[in-house]
Amino acid sequence: MITTIALDLDNTLLNSNKEISATNERVLKQLHKNGIRVVLCTGRPLPAIAHLVQQLDLKQPNDYSITFNGGLVQNNASREILAQTTLTKDEVGVLYQDATQRHYPLDVIGPNGVYSLVELGKSTYEASMNKMLPFKNINFAELPADETFGKVVSSAEPQVVTATRAGLPAEIDQHFHIVPSREELLEFLPGGVNKAVGLKELLGHFGEDLTNLMAFGDQENDLEMLQAAEIGVAMGNAIPLIKQAANAETLDNNADGVAVYLQKYFKL
Incomplete structure (x- = not known):
């Protein structure tokens, strides 16, 4: 059963204006309210995506983000670190x-x-x-x-x-x-850090595994995440490598591809 939705940001959840569309926002908030985890997965640190966390209301005690492309798993509200790998x-x-x-x-x-x-x-x-x-x-x-x-x-x-x-x-x-x-x-x-590693740590924290994961992405830094997920969804604008690795495809990031796929899968 899918309990967790992992979302790359640039050119996946975000449109070309680097915004979450009203449609994507509405669908993700509905699923989150229904008990599905919504996890933002990005190369940026948490302070740089705070406005997106706020927009989607991802501030409940069990809301986390995967930052530094998997190197840091952090609670959105408390900023408590669940897992971290760094460089000296x-x-x-x-x-x-x-x-x-x-x-x-x-x-x-x-x-x-x-x-x-x-x-x-x-x-x-x-x-x-x-x-x-x-x-x-x-x-x-x-x-x-x-x-x-x-x-x-x-x-x-x-x-x-x-x-x-x-x-x-x-x-x-x-x-x-x-x-x-x-x-x-x-x-x-x-070495060894990618988004799938961070997501595995997060799911393990909840007593789950990658069979509970649906992931969306478009670029090479999303590869391991889409390969590891039970359902890996490539955006319509994804590079060929990502489309080959995914087991599903949706519309591009400017056509609400995330919301379109989620509405169909969860029958919203």
Whole structure:
């Protein structure tokens, strides 16, 4: 039985204006009221999606979000951490050395905001986040050694991101799970971290497993989640890899694809 709906955000639940449509909002609120868990799954930290949590009224004691693409499972209301995997400064340093040699930008996401390593060149990440998180411009030497970090990202033109990924040395692959969340953003997560890992932790907390999961996504960072779910739903605008991995497909994100599939499945 499906008890939990996991939703990627950009180009899945959110339309091209980065908004939850009235139709998607209405259907998800109805299902949540009926006892179905609605779990937002994103690369962003919880403060950056607080407005979406608020819009969907996901503030009950058992409401959680999966953030940092699976690296952090956190209660929406209390902010209590259920599960977390992070990176140390030394681990970020492995990536920094490669970025210095091959000239690509890096931003490091910490517990209270984002550190832009401006000695590598200021990236496009701050502009794309639209003031959802505080940013601090620093050099790598200034990165706090007593903090841990959820992920590192490289935000640039698509051709730069493609070249960055193609040229990564084996040492980087050993330290990180590397995945694009969109064509202009490459994410470096702790090894073994993905959205399915976070969802497995969350479902286990409730005495359930991935057979109770329905998941929606469109990009490569949704792959493991859709493969692991009992019902993996690809958006109409999903990349071919995701459509091949899913066992169902719906309309695109600008046609209320999430709501359309849910209404049919749950007979709303």
